[in-house]
Amino acid sequence: MRKQSAEALVKSRQESGAFLSAEDLVSRVPVLNRKELTILARVGALNRLDGIEHRRDALWQIERAGKMEGPLLREKSHILQEETLSLPLQQMTTEERLISDYAGTGLTIGKHPMAYRRDALRRLRVSSAEELKTLRDGDYVKTAGMVIARQRPGTAMGFIFLSMEDETGIANVIVTTDLYERERLVVTRAKFIQAEGLLQNQDGVIHVKAVSLKLVSDQALEVRSHDFH
Incomplete structure (x- = not known):
């Protein structure tokens, strides 16, 4: 406006x-x-x-x-x-309202998009960002969320860090160079991603070192992420 x-x-x-x-x-x-x-x-x-x-x-x-x-x-x-x-x-529909919200304002004042998928994700044993905090270091986990940031620091030996938001918080995912080469389009373009890998939960700092990534949704949401800054 x-x-x-x-x-x-x-x-x-x-x-x-x-x-x-x-x-x-x-x-x-x-x-x-x-x-x-x-x-x-x-x-x-x-x-x-x-x-x-x-x-x-x-x-x-x-x-x-x-x-x-x-x-x-x-x-x-x-x-x-x-x-x-x-x-x-x-x-x-719910999806149409979300599309309108993000197209018009870049956010929604209703439920987070991931909240509408939580029941289905639970059946697939996909943990929320909050649930990751209760799991042990070294556990093999699944998590999913809306990508809000992609970072590739020059000092990180080519690793990429994804920040994925759901209705409970933010999950941080480490993507190795090999995985990036295999799933380049998912890493760089996908708005909603499911990641699987080993949980790193040390001193309250939590990451998932991904071994696989896949697209969760191809919703036409105009989600804006901060990429490689």
């Missing part, structure tokens, strides 16, 4: 109170363009407005409200209201 639009939105809310509907928002903050209104609807920012049931409903109402050009239609916005109370669009 443009700074000008964000400031106008905040000013209107401070001066005139909460927005009552999509039409009210469009009328009071005319500087918001269609793209910005769509982003607000997609990330769930409009879900608490009166008459909006979910994100796709917000998109529908923003589309209708955006057609009210000129003062005459804005004064008589009720003529554009639907006669039926049935909603024309289905609610977004």
